[in-house]
Amino acid sequence: xKLDAIDKKLLEMLQKDTKxxxxxxxxxxxxxxxxxxxxxxxxxxxxxxxxxIALLDRSKVxxxxxxxCHVKLSQHNIDLIKHxxxxxxxxDEVLECFHVSGDYDYILxxxxxxxxxxREFMVTKLTTIKDIGSTHSTFMIGEVKNTTAFKLS
Numbered sequence: 001x002k003l004d005a006i007d008k009k010l011l012e013m014l015q016k017d018t019k020x021x022x023x024x025x026x027x028x029x030x031x032x033x034x035x036x037x038x039x040x041x042x043x044x045x046x047x048x049x050x051x052x053i054a055l056l057d058r059s060k061v062x063x064x065x066x067x068x069c070h071v072k073l074s075q076h077n078i079d080l081i082k083h084x085x086x087x088x089x090x091x092d093e094v095l096e097c098f099h100v101s102g103d104y105d106y107i108l109x110x111x112x113x114x115x116x117x118x119r120e121f122m123v124t125k126l127t128t129i130k131d132i133g134s135t136h137s138t139f140m141i142g143e144v145k146n147t148t149a150f151k152l153s
Contacts, residue, residue, distance in 0.1 A: 006029060067137050068140070070135065084131065
């Protein structure tokens with residue numbers, strides 16, 4: 001799907017606040033409510049808009065201990081990679097998982113309550129996954145920037 005300038009502006013607005021009404025969006029875009037509604041529906045149908053979510057304050061839901069865990073597999077073959085990725089998908093503590101280049105094979109972003117909860121996660125869940133060669137954990141000291149929105153232009 002080819003996005004025009006209005007689609008891009010609409011998407012940028014929705015990334016910042018999905019609770020804006022179609023009327024509010026139409027006023028900012030100088031379009032009719034119907035035109036904005038149809039554009040949003042098309043963007044949803046085409047899969048450009050994947051989902052609508054609520055972003056939570058981690059500290060208010062006892063998940064303020066953030067860990068970036070680097071994982072190195074003991075071997076590299078398609079079956080082990082698929083198995084590892086399938087197991088990671090089952091772990092609720094892992095919010096993001098990236099297959100990366102460099103010294104490690106994966107970087108996991110993990111949210112837990114505290115160090116004790118992280119230790120429990122490591123011992124009972126992560127290290128039980130077959131063929132993990134090594135891990136290296138880095139703990140968040142402070143958050144400088146955290147956004148889900150990106151520029152389209």
